Each structure stands twice: as C-alpha cells, then as structure tokens.
Amino acid sequence: MPLALAALSRGRVAWADGDDVRLWSTLFVSVCVQALPFLVLGVVLSGIIAAFVSPELVQRVVPRRPFLAVPAAGVAGVALPGCECGSVPIAGSLIAAGTPPAAALTFLLAAPAINPVVLAATAVAFPNDPRMVAARLLASFVTAVAVGSWWARRGDSTLLASLRHAGHDGDGAARWARAVDAASRDLVHAGGWLVVGAMAAATIQLLVPRSVLDAVAGNEVLAVAALAVLAVLLSICSEADAFVMVGLPQFSLTSRLVFLVVGPVIDLKLIAMQSGILGRAFTVRFAPLCFAVAVLSAVVVGQVVL
Amino acid sequence: MNRIGRAGVLVTLGISVARLVWSGQFGWFVQQRMRWPLVAAAVALLVLGAVEVTAAARQERRDPASARRAAGPTVGWLLGLPLLVVVAVAPTSLGAAAAARAAGYVPSDPRSGFQPLPDEGPVPLTLFEFLNRAVADDQRSLDGVEVELTGIVVHDPALPAGADFALTRFLVSCCAADAIPLQVAVRGAGAPYPDDTWVRVRAVWRPSATPYTELVRPWWVEADAVSVEIVADPPASPYESPY
Numbered sequence: 001m002p003l004a005l006a007a008l009s010r011g012r013v014a015w016a017d018g019d020d021v022r023l024w025s026t027l028f029v030s031v032c033v034q035a036l037p038f039l040v041l042g043v044v045l046s047g048i049i050a051a052f053v054s055p056e057l058v059q060r061v062v063p064r065r066p067f068l069a070v071p072a073a074g075v076a077g078v079a080l081p082g083c084e085c086g087s088v089p090i091a092g093s094l095i096a097a098g099t100p101p102a103a104a105l106t107f108l109l110a111a112p113a114i115n116p117v118v119l120a121a122t123a124v125a126f127p128n129d130p131r132m133v134a135a136r137l138l139a140s141f142v143t144a145v146a147v148g149s150w151w152a153r154r155g156d157s158t159l160l161a162s163l164r165h166a167g168h169d170g171d172g173a174a175r176w177a178r179a180v181d182a183a184s185r186d187l188v189h190a191g192g193w194l195v196v197g198a199m200a201a202a203t204i205q206l207l208v209p210r211s212v213l214d215a216v217a218g219n220e221v222l223a224v225a226a227l228a229v230l231a232v233l234l235s236i237c238s239e240a241d242a243f244v245m246v247g248l249p250q251f252s253l254t255s256r257l258v259f260l261v262v263g264p265v266i267d268l269k270l271i272a273m274q275s276g277i278l279g280r281a282f283t284v285r286f287a288p289l290c291f292a293v294a295v296l297s298a299v300v301v302g303q304v305v306l
Numbered sequence: 307m308n309r310i311g312r313a314g315v316l317v318t319l320g321i322s323v324a325r326l327v328w329s330g331q332f333g334w335f336v337q338q339r340m341r342w343p344l345v346a347a348a349v350a351l352l353v354l355g356a357v358e359v360t361a362a363a364r365q366e367r368r369d370p371a372s373a374r375r376a377a378g379p380t381v382g383w384l385l386g387l388p389l390l391v392v393v394a395v396a397p398t399s400l401g402a403a404a405a406a407r408a409a410g411y412v413p414s415d416p417r418s419g420f421q422p423l424p425d426e427g428p429v430p431l432t433l434f435e436f437l438n439r440a441v442a443d444d445q446r447s448l449d450g451v452e453v454e455l456t457g458i459v460v461h462d463p464a465l466p467a468g469a470d471f472a473l474t475r476f477l478v479s480c481c482a483a484d485a486i487p488l489q490v491a492v493r494g495a496g497a498p499y500p501d502d503t504w505v506r507v508r509a510v511w512r513p514s515a516t517p518y519t520e521l522v523r524p525w526w527v528e529a530d531a532v533s534v535e536i537v538a539d540p541p542a543s544p545y546e547s548p549y
Contacts, residue, residue, distance in 0.1 A: 019403035020403075021395060022395060022396075022397050022398070022403070023397075023400070023403055023404050023407070025391050025392075025395040025397035026334065026335065026397040026398070026399070026400060026404075026482050027482060027483045028388065028391060029335050029388050029391055029392055029397055030334075030335035030336060030481035030482035030483050031481060031483050032388040033323075033326065033332060033335045033336050033340075033344070033388070033481065034335070034336045034340065034480050034481035034483075036319075036323065036344070036347050037340065037343035037344055037346065037347040038343075040346075040347040040350050040351060041347075044350060121479065124548055124549060125548065126414075127414065127417065128414050128417055177361065180354060180357045180358065180361070181358075181361075181377075183354060184312055184313070184316060184354055184358050184377075184378070185312075185377065185378055187316065187351075187354070188307060188312050188315055188316075188378040188379065188382030188385060189378060189379055189381070189382060191319075191382065191384075191385045192379060192380075192381030192382040192383070192384045192385055193381060195381075195384040195385060195387050195388065196381065196384065198388075199387075201483065202483065205483060206407070236480075236483065236484050237480045237481070237484070239479065239480050240479040240480035240481070240484035241484075243477065243479045243484060243486065243548055244484055244486070246411075246412075246414065246486075249412055249414070250523075276379070276381065
C-alpha cells in the first residue's frame with residue numbers, strides 16, 4: 001500500500017526520473033504477471049463453456065426463478081478461488097450460453113470476493129479483529145445478491161444482447177476447435193484491457209498522495225468515501241487487499257471494510273475488462289450500481305457486525 | 307487483429323512467461339507460490355498458440371481472405387506491452403526508491419500468543435516477525451535476544467538521529483503492487499553501505515522509551531547492530547510473505 005500511497009510520503013516529492021520509470025515498470029509488469037494465470041484459467045473455462053454448454057443444459061441446471069438463481073449463483077462463487085480477472089470472461093460466456101444475466105452477474109461479483117483464499121488472507125491480516133472475516137463475507141454476499149436481484153427486475157436486457165452464442169452443432173473435434181477459438185479471442189480481448197487497467201493502476205499508485213489520506217482518516221464519512229474511491233483506483237487483487245488495509249490503522253474498521261468490499265466488485269482494471277468483454281454501454285450502468293451497492297452494504301454490515 | 311496475429315501474440319506471451327519463470331525473474335514481480343500457476347499458464351498459452359498457428363495456417367491455405375479477417379480487437383496487441391517494458395526498461399525488484407515513496411508496515415495492537423524464542427542466539431527472524439514481536443508482543447519476547455535479519459540497505463532522511471540505515475524488505479502478499487516496506491532502523495553498523503546492498507544483520511532490539519502506541523507517526527522500530535555482513539547471493543525471493 002505504501003507504494004500505493006506513494007508520492008508525498010515522509011515529506012518527499014519526486015518528479016518522474018529514472019527511478020520512477022523503473023518503479024512504474026515493476027508495478028505495471030507485476031500486476032500483469034499476477035493476473036495472467038487467473039486470466040488464462042478464466043478464458044480456458046469460458047472457452048469450454050462457450051463450446052460445450054448449451055442453452056438447454058443451462059435451463060436444466062440453473063433455477064428458472066431469479067430469486068432462487070441469484071443466491072445460488074452467489075454461493076457458486078465460492079467454487080472459483082482466485083482474483084477477479086478470471087471471472088469476467090467466464091461471466092461473459094455464461095450469459096452467451098443462455099444463463100440469466102442476473103445470475104451470471106451475481107457470480108461475477110461473488111467469485112473474487114467470497115472464496116476460501118480471500119477469507120483466509122483476511123483472517124491472517126486482521127488477527128485482532130476476527131469479525132472482519134464474517135463482515136467481509138456477509139457484506140460481499142449481500143452486494144452480489146442485491147446487484148443481481150436489481151438486475152433481474154430492472155436490468156436492460158438489450159445491453160448484453162451483443163454476447164452471441166457460438167452454436168453447438170458439430171462433432172467433438174469441431175467443438176474443441178470452437179473452444180480454442182473462443183478462448184483465444186477472450187484472451188486477447190480481456191488481456192488487452194487488463195493491460196490498460198494495469199497501466200492505470202500503476203500510474204495511480206505513484207500519484208496518490210498519502211497526506212490526503214491522513215487528513216481524512218478522522219472524519220468517518222470522508223474516510224468511507226476516500227477508501228471507497230481508493231479501492232477503485234488502486235485495483236489491488238482481492239487476495240492482497242486485506243494486507244494493504246493493515247497499513248492504514250488510522251482508519252476505522254468500517255471504512256476499511258468498505259475498501260475490502262468495493263475493490264473486488266469494481267476497480268479500474270475490472271472496468272476496462274468489463275467494457276471490453278461485456279460492452280461499454282453495459283459497464284457505464286453496471287459499474288456505478290456495483291459501487292453504490294457495495295459501499296452501502298459495507299457501511300450497514302460494518303455498523304452491525306464490527 | 308487477425309487470426310495469424312492472434313496466434314503470434316499467444317505464442318509470444320507463452321514464451322515470455324516461461325522465460326520469466328525459468329530465469330527466476332518472476333520473483334521480482336510476484337510471490338514464489340505463483341511459480342506453478344505461471345508454468346501452467348505458459349503451457350496453456352503455448353498449447354492454445356500452437357493449435358491456433360496450425361488452424362490459421364490451414365485457413366490461410368484454404369481461404370486467405372477469411373484468415374485476414376478480424377479475429378480479435380486491436381486492444382489485444384497491448385498484450386505485447388509488458389514484454390516490451392521488460393526488455394526496454396529492465397525493471398528489477400523493489401528497492402530504496404520504492405521504500406522512499408511508501409509508508410512502512412505498522413503492526414497491530416499488543417496481543418499475546420507469540421511463541422517463545424530459543425535461548426541460543428542469534429535467532430534468524432523475518433523482518434515481519436521482528437516488527438510484530440517488537441511492537442505487538444505483550445510478553446516482550448525480543449528483550450535482549452540476538453536476532454539475525456536479512457534485507458536491503460535504505461537511507462531515509464526521516465531516520466532517527468544516530469541510526470545508520472533502515473534495514474528494509476517488502477511484505478508482498480500477491481504482487482509487487484501491494485508491497486509494504488518492513489523497516490528497522492539499525493544503529494552501530496560501523497562501515498557505510500550504499501542503498502540497495504543486501505546485508506545480513508545480527509542485532510538486538512532497542513526498546514522504545516515511549517510506548518509505540520503513544521508515538522507520533524512515522525516512528526521507527528530500532529535495533530543495535532552486533533555485526534553487519536554483505537550477502538553475496540540475494541535470497542531467491544526478494545520479498546517476505548505474510549503467510
């Protein structure tokens with residue numbers, strides 16, 4: 001985080017010099033390297049879904065009614081342990097295969113936030129506040145289900161109409177060829193946007209002045225707002241964000257919970273990847289919705305649990 | 307991006323990831339436990355790329371026009387950028403420049419539950435463990451114990467008077483972008499050491515006169531050096547992990 005909270009720390013201001021370029025490069029490359037295995041896993045799964053999962057199969061497996069399908073999708077998020085980069089192409093191919101968008105979007109939000117790896121990391125990072133784990137689990141689950149339910153009622157289905165299905169006829173070899181084609185397409189697509197997000201995140205990490213954060217920590221409303229915005233800008237993996245919050249003990253537990261709940265559902269690299277895979281018109285509505293619901297959910301859960 | 311270009315990007319990416327793992331340089335960017343996920347990703351990329359190269363070549367023979375049609379977005383070319391940056395800028399592991407721009411690790415409030423340390427010193431400890439015991443151990447297990455710490459030398463203008471350098475290592479849980487500097491102010495180092503030198507320091511914790519909780523940040527955990535030794539081979543992972 002320290003890196004995150006760069007520029008004015010300890011009273012030093014540095015303009016871009018050789019050190020800064022090198023540091024930016026290290027941050028940029030490390031975000032890309034860290035995300036790549038999760039992205040590859042995501043596109044391989046999404047390719048297989050695209051080629052082998054038919055709308056008929058989806059209709060048999062996914063509950064028809066949204067009020068069952070949405071919480072079920074939230075719980076299913078536990079099955080994908082990892083960071084958020086892999087879940088975007090998977091959500092895209094699930095929708096293309098005929099999954100109700102509300103359920104696929106709930107899965108998209110739940111997978112990176114509610115999984116054993118992330119919860120264990122949170123427990124290690126907050127040894128004195130075991131309730132942080134429960135609060136994070138609850139607030140993230142509520143966020144995913146609330147956004148999914150809202151989308152089931154009010155969502156504009158035309159926004160996701162561009163996700164077309166590849167078709168399912170053909171023998172095994174033809175299907176595998178289609179899986180490889182879909183995985184490759186998703187990889188260059190999501191990967192290209194991941195690089196855009198990584199550049200933005202590395203730049204922001206070098207620019208956010210720490211003194212601003214110290215100034216707002218005392219005021220609870222400002223603290224929540226600052227950490228919510230910071231979560232979006234820093235784009236840190238959900239597995240790592242809890243340790244970053246340990247570095248800001250001057251902030252209240254609730255405001256730090258906001259950071260942990262907002263980050264996995266929306267940040268710069270997710271916005272870039274979602275607008276690439278799911279469409280810009282969709283992301284323009286979806287991202288603010290996620291942000292608002294996540295902040296609200298974290299604040300309420302924080303008041304009750306922490 | 308047409309199908310041939312797309313296949314090229316996949317293969318190039320697969321080879322670069324494999325090289326990064328093979329050379330060990332991946333440790334500059336991510337934690338060691340990412341080794342096997344990265345190997346798996348490189349293999350998957352190379353398999354995808356090989357299948358795509360074959361398919362693209364076949365398509366080129368049968369129907370050259372369709373092989374040149376868009377098979378991916380223009381933004382996909384950006385996947386080559388990290389490779390370009392690695393070659394052109396040659397970024398290395400985080401060092402003094404990164405530590406200077408960052409706020410150091412602050413252990414949480416006092417608690418019990420730390421295991422007692424062995425009586426025979428010097429006891430090798432990570433900086434993470436040392437800082438936690440110094441600040442948060444209500445049993446004060448570090449009192450008078452000689453420990454052995456490994457890290458890089460960083461000169462920070464904010465060091466307390468009398469300290470020679472900040473022994474520094476970064477706590478990295480996923481990748482270098484979430485790094486938090488772990489720093490101990492070392493006194494009595496003897497000779498001067500330049501920034502970013504890897505050293506092994508034998509030292510004894512120097513308790514603070516005022517409780518840490520009552521100090522104004524940024525404050526330092528300090529140690530009195532018994533000996534400082536330059537490390538010829540830096541550790542495989544330049545970073546510490548919180549796990």
